[in-house]
Amino acid sequence: MFTGIVQGTAEVIAIEEKPQFRTHTVRLPAERLTGLEPGASVAHNGCCLTVTHIEDDRVSFDLMQETLRVTNLSLLKPGDRVNIERAARFGDEIGGHAMSGHILCMAPITRIIRSENNRQVWFRLPEAYRRYLFTKGYIGIDGISLTIGEVDGGDFCVNLIPETLERTNMGFRQEQDQVNIEIDPQTQAIVDTVERVMAERAAN
CATH class of the missing domain: 2.40.30.20 (Elongation Factor Tu (Ef-tu); domain 3)
Structure with missing residues (x-):
């Protein structure tokens, strides 16, 4: 779950294209890396993505065909910036409204x-x-x-x-x-x- 309170933006620094599939890598600021592990959820422009790899401040995510079809993540190129929010934890303040990270x-x-x-x-x-x-x-x-x-x-x-x-x-x-x-x-x-x-x- 997410709250819709964006924590900042992150730069897309690499995109790897495959048939009907994409891996993109963003550079996260240090304060967003604390406790982050593969398998964690991070919203990119509101779309819930799963961390697949972490190397220093470079964090990678896989985007499947449906994500590329429905969201503007398919339009990204290196140098673009995306809104970032890490998944809410139990007890966090809900400053916005409950959001699923599923883009319509x-x-x-x-x-x-x-x-x-x-x-x-x-x-x-x-x-x-x-x-x-x-x-x-x-x-x-x-x-x-x-x-x-x-x-x-x-x-x-x-x-x-x-x-x-x-x-x-x-x-x-x-x-x-x-x-x-x-x-x-x-x-x-x-x-x-x-x-x-x-x-x-x-x-x-």
């Missing part, structure tokens, strides 16, 4: 509105997932726990403070960039349950 889809950035101390960013969600959009609902964007500001059809926005822009890759995202989306699991469960009950009643 990608969404493009459609508009960025900059002001002196804030930034409003708009995204367009694929139609299949738009029923989960609610003003003030939780959403995970590249692993960041955020609150939806406004919803306009399939478009929605979030409002970012300077700390979020400094700590995460949202500080250098541009229009048309693709971000990973994780819908709040509780929202999914409620919407899916209501839809199922209504469908059952309509069929009777």
Whole structure:
């Protein structure tokens, strides 16, 4: 489980391509290496990955075909930076909201509105997932726990403070960039349950 409180970014320093498979290596800061072992879970742009190898500050992860298909990790190249969060431990403070690290889809950035101390960013969600959009609902964007500001059809926005822009890759995202989306699991469960009950009643 993850909290959506991104701990910083890490640079992708190597990518090894294989048929429908990829291994990428990131350089983690010293404070993120403490106690890290092969088999541990680390979220990259919100996607839960398993540590496969550690050599000094170089940490490697395997990405299977489905991960490459669904997430923006397939778009990475050496020199890019990803949002990093190590798995939450029992007793940790949940400063954001509970997140699984399972990405549903990608969404493009459609508009960025900059002001002196804030930034409003708009995204367009694929139609299949738009029923989960609610003003003030939780959403995970590249692993960041955020609150939806406004919803306009399939478009929605979030409002970012300077700390979020400094700590995460949202500080250098541009229009048309693709971000990973994780819908709040509780929202999914409620919407899916209501839809199922209504469908059952309509069929009777």
